Amino acid sequence: MERADKVLIGVLIAAIVLSLGSLPLRPFLLGSHPIATAAVTGSSSAIGAGAAFARLGQADLWVVIVAGIIGKIKFDWLYWWAGRRWGQKGLQFFVPTEQARRLAPRLRSWPAWGKFGLVVASSVPGVPAIFTFLLAGLTGMSLPAFLLADVLGAGLMTGLVAGLGYSLGQQAVDVVLLIDRYALWITLAFAALIAIQATRAQLARQKKQQAA
Numbered sequence: 720m721e722r723a724d725k726v727l728i729g730v731l732i733a734a735i736v737l738s739l740g741s742l743p744l745r746p747f748l749l750g751s752h753p754i755a756t757a758a759v760t761g762s763s764s765a766i767g768a769g770a771a772f773a774r775l776g777q778a779d780l781w782v783v784i785v786a787g788i789i790g791k792i793k794f795d796w797l798y799w800w801a802g803r804r805w806g807q808k809g810l811q812f813f814v815p816t817e818q819a820r821r822l823a824p825r826l827r828s829w830p831a832w833g834k835f836g837l838v839v840a841s842s843v844p845g846v847p848a849i850f851t852f853l854l855a856g857l858t859g860m861s862l863p864a865f866l867l868a869d870v871l872g873a874g875l876m877t878g879l880v881a882g883l884g885y886s887l888g889q890q891a892v893d894v895v896l897l898i899d900r901y902a903l904w905i906t907l908a909f910a911a912l913i914a915i916q917a918t919r920a921q922l923a924r925q926k927k928q929q930a931a
Contacts (some may be wrong), residue, residue, distance in 0.1 A: 727804065731795060754783055759790060769787070769884070772870050774886075783881055809853055813849055
């Protein structure tokens, strides 16, 4: 590997570790630092909470929206870079599914405006964002065009979530504070769920090995 490859892999691993490591902390930070949480995680719940606090005069709505956009797009360019640098191999590594293998050739033939629109739509729940970012890099979309599309998409989604949180106001704040009150129990329940799923997966693998 060249130096650029090592740097890209290292930054991607750091981004994944940061995202996973922040999961247990989010319930604790949601009620006290929703804007900072939105900037770090891009969490829709944090954006909605920040907007709800803005409705009560405890924050500026535009700051909430900017923080949410930053949180949503901060690592996206890494996958664009991976697609640009590693091409089809990078796509197969990050999205090793049959559906991705079939879709990639079709989407590569789309016009530039179609690919731009696909990146804009990547913030919508259900759209495979990582696949879209890799494809954008693989097909030669320039970084400025990618960033513009990414910001537009994140801005639309952040604005929608912030608008809902702002309209709910005190009701949303009450829910956030309730979550903050029981954050420890939520985190413990989340950890227990992960442990149970990991144990089940391990037992299933052992049964398959024994059967073989």
